[in-house]
Amino acid sequence: MSTTKKVIIEPVTRVEGHGKVSILLDENNKVSQARFHIVEFRGFERFIQGRPYWEVPVLVQRLCGICPVSHHLAAAKAMDKIVGVDKLTPTAEKMRRLMHYGQMFQSHVLHFFHLCSPDLLFGFDADPMIRNIIGVAKKYPELAVQGVMMRKYGQEIIKATAGKKIHGTGAIPGGINKNLSIAERDVFLKDLNQMVEWSRGALKIAKNYTVENLEKIKPFGSFDSNHLSLIRQDGAMDLYHGNLRAITATGEKIFDQVDYSKYLDYIVEGVKSWSYMKFPFIKSIGPEKGWYRVGPLARINTCDFIDTPEAEAARKEFMAVTNGKPNNITMAYHWARMIELLHSIEKIKELLNDKDLQGTDLVVKGHRREEGVGLIEAPRGTLFHHYKVNENDQVVMANLIVSTTHNNEPMNSAVRKVAQDHISGVPKITEGLLNHIEVAIRAYDPCLSCATHAMGQMPLKVTLYDYQGGVIDMKIKE
Amino acid sequence: MAKPKIATASLAGCFGCHMSILDIDERILQLIEIVDFDKSPIDDIKKFTGQCAVGLIEGGCANEENVHVLQDFRRHCDILIAVGDCAINGDIPALRNNIPLKECLDEAYLNGPSVFNPEKIIPNDKELPLCLDRVYPCSEVVKIDYSLPGCPPNAEIIWQALVAILNNKPLDLPYEIIKYD
Ligand code: SF4
Numbered sequence: 001m002s003t004t005k006k007v008i009i010e011p012v013t014r015v016e017g018h019g020k021v022s023i024l025l026d027e028n029n030k031v032s033q034a035r036f037h038i039v040e041f042r043g044f045e046r047f048i049q050g051r052p053y054w055e056v057p058v059l060v061q062r063l064c065g066i067c068p069v070s071h072h073l074a075a076a077k078a079m080d081k082i083v084g085v086d087k088l089t090p091t092a093e094k095m096r097r098l099m100h101y102g103q104m105f106q107s108h109v110l111h112f113f114h115l116c117s118p119d120l121l122f123g124f125d126a127d128p129m130i131r132n133i134i135g136v137a138k139k140y141p142e143l144a145v146q147g148v149m150m151r152k153y154g155q156e157i158i159k160a161t162a163g164k165k166i167h168g169t170g171a172i173p174g175g176i177n178k179n180l181s182i183a184e185r186d187v188f189l190k191d192l193n194q195m196v197e198w199s200r201g202a203l204k205i206a207k208n209y210t211v212e213n214l215e216k217i218k219p220f221g222s223f224d225s226n227h228l229s230l231i232r233q234d235g236a237m238d239l240y241h242g243n244l245r246a247i248t249a250t251g252e253k254i255f256d257q258v259d260y261s262k263y264l265d266y267i268v269e270g271v272k273s274w275s276y277m278k279f280p281f282i283k284s285i286g287p288e289k290g291w292y293r294v295g296p297l298a299r300i301n302t303c304d305f306i307d308t309p310e311a312e313a314a315r316k317e318f319m320a321v322t323n324g325k326p327n328n329i330t331m332a333y334h335w336a337r338m339i340e341l342l343h344s345i346e347k348i349k350e351l352l353n354d355k356d357l358q359g360t361d362l363v364v365k366g367h368r369r370e371e372g373v374g375l376i377e378a379p380r381g382t383l384f385h386h387y388k389v390n391e392n393d394q395v396v397m398a399n400l401i402v403s404t405t406h407n408n409e410p411m412n413s414a415v416r417k418v419a420q421d422h423i424s425g426v427p428k429i430t431e432g433l434l435n436h437i438e439v440a441i442r443a444y445d446p447c448l449s450c451a452t453h454a455m456g457q458m459p460l461k462v463t464l465y466d467y468q469g470g471v472i473d474m475k476i477k478e
Numbered sequence: 479m480a481k482p483k484i485a486t487a488s489l490a491g492c493f494g495c496h497m498s499i500l501d502i503d504e505r506i507l508q509l510i511e512i513v514d515f516d517k518s519p520i521d522d523i524k525k526f527t528g529q530c531a532v533g534l535i536e537g538g539c540a541n542e543e544n545v546h547v548l549q550d551f552r553r554h555c556d557i558l559i560a561v562g563d564c565a566i567n568g569d570i571p572a573l574r575n576n577i578p579l580k581e582c583l584d585e586a587y588l589n590g591p592s593v594f595n596p597e598k599i600i601p602n603d604k605e606l607p608l609c610l611d612r613v614y615p616c617s618e619v620v621k622i623d624y625s626l627p628g629c630p631p632n633a634e635i636i637w638q639a640l641v642a643i644l645n646n647k648p649l650d651l652p653y654e655i656i657k658y659d
Contacts, residue, residue, distance in 0.1 A: 020605065035605075037603070037605045039541075039543070039605070040541065041541075041582075041583070041601070042540065042571055042574070043574045043577070043579075043582030043585070043586060045585045045586050045590060046574070046584075046585035046586070047576075059570065062492050062494070062571075062629070063492060064494075065491070065497045065630065066494075068494065110500075114500075134510055137506075144507070145504075149504075166498055166501070166630050167629060268592050268593070269592050269593055270594050270595070271587045271599045272599065273601055273602055273603050274601065274603035275603075278587070280592075399590050399592055401592060
């Protein structure tokens with residue numbers, strides 16, 4: 001009879017218990033199974049039914065307080081279709097873009113400075129009492145201040161375009177409800193150069209970290225996978241709008257320039273009993289091999305170029321590390337994310353200098369339709385919103401595939417890989433080992449229940465059971 | 479003299495209230511001078527290290543684990559503040575209260591247009607905490623001392639309330655910032 005031990009790694013907080021990891025060991029302490037469970041369920045798809053469609057872009061933001069703008073805009077894009085609008089006025093589209101780049105900027109800053117910098121600055125095994133943003137503030141006050149001020153800049157842009165920093169109301173079906181005044185614009189222009197400068201600095205930290213530790217982090221939680229993102233018609237990275245492109249781990253195109261309103265022909269979601277998060281995969285390849293990654297790493301891998309000069313130069317450096325082939329190194333997410341940070345501030349600069357933002361033509365009207373799909377590249381990856389609306393203006397169907405859901409299988413693969421490489425054969429569990437698993441998950445900047453992960457380190461409870469269920473060892477990471 | 483401790487938790491919420499706490503911006507650096515953070519997602523402390531002066535709760539109770547966490551907070555915090563509408567009345571997550579839970583699960587895992595589920599699985603593993611029949615506001619589970627309404631309450635209100643409580647002074651807000659949505 002074979003014996004099995006079970007290790008439970010339970011993030012009890014970092015947003016009180018929305019995710020946990022379980023690992024099964026065989027009699028030789030080798031990992032036979034490792035799973036990342038999402039333990040919260042909210043049921044948006046059902047309870048949104050019956051609500052009036054114009055409420056949706058405001059309501060669905062409550063999925064996530066960290067990237068509410070992404071949900072706001074994906075829903076607004078779907079509602080544009082419902083009200084029969086295929087093209088917004090230049091002012092409306094550019095205001096939405098500015099809102100989106102502000103969001104991208106603040107979210108990437110939050111992840112890099114507040115969340116992952118303690119791992120990079122202090123090491124995966126550092127004392128957990130200092131391995132947090134407060135530890136960073138004490139040891140590297142300048143860096144902490146930069147993080148705070150950069151996040152504030154992004155949040156202020158959101159407020160100026162959406163009316164409110166969290167859960168704004170700017171985008172409405174068919175357009176936007178305000179423009180940007182000269183006075184508002186000038187406030188942002190004043191601090192712009194400082195933000196560009198600090199973004200360059202953050203990119204440098206991420207790049208140097210990756211290059212200097214390349215041999216160590218290359219295998220860390222890494223594996224080959226497909227990649228998916230939106231792409232502009234000419235192949236440029238576009239975080240606000242585009243068509244779908246998917247590539248293999250070696251760069252062959254699986255599909256390209258697919259109109260996203262046809263997403264159901266290409267993507268389906270599997271269900272597993274042990275997680276509330278579904279498991280999307282590319283239909284034509286199937287559940288075994290069809291899963292893919294989204295987010296900064298996937299976006300850099302899928303695009304042909306970036307249309308802002310400094311980010312494009314950074315992309316070339318990034319691609320040189322893997323000789324122009326897609327980069328499949330999990331920890332390279334951080335570097336990719338900081339390239340996008342710089343890209344976002346370059347885009348913000350472009351937009352602030354665009355007179356269209358002071359335009360007064362804000363909303364377009366069209367002929368009512370019954371169905372709308374809206375996609376956007378959210379900070380964590382491609383975000384899908386799909387609605388059907390009846391003749392009484394009520395939503396009758398809502399389908400949401402959030403960014404983190406696409407990365408479900410990849411996060412599970414990263415957990416399995418780290419467990420196999422670092423926990424197999426180990427009789428004792430240390431706090432540092434637990435953090436290794438978190439570091440791999442954290443690279444994806446997951447937004448569990450589209451928000452659960454937020455800040456700080458995950459608290460973990462690990463219990464080692466014998467084959468009869470008796471507790472051999474228990475460690476609570478505090 | 480030891481600094482007072484504060485703790486924070488997110489239950490069934492969207493984390494927007496925690497984001498609003500971060501929106502006090504530079505004053506975060508001031509805050510960590512006047513208080514010590516205990517158990518909170520913004521640091522690395524997962525278990526209470528002692529009794530706290532103030533606990534901030536975001537989100538209502540949607541599953542059994544939320545209830546345990548909330549009860550634990552009540553035991554460890556002298557003053558418990560419900561931050562935001564989810565904690566106060568359930569807010570958007572409570573929209574599911576009028577709908578049988580089974581319908582919500584069926585929609586997400588069986589009926590959705592992109593679902594591929596030939597075995598008709600509904601997540602039910604023992605690793606997943608049990609969902610409650612409905613979403614409960616925090617005050618139906620434990621005693622709540624103060625409530626800060628808003629979705630989320632704006633950062634200024636959170637800051638003013640914390641300063642007032644830590645200094646044992648009444649909260650005196652200018653009329654213009656008292657607006658909720
Ligand atoms: S009150 Fe609003 S901002 Fe706060 S957790 Fe609930 S939905 Fe999010």
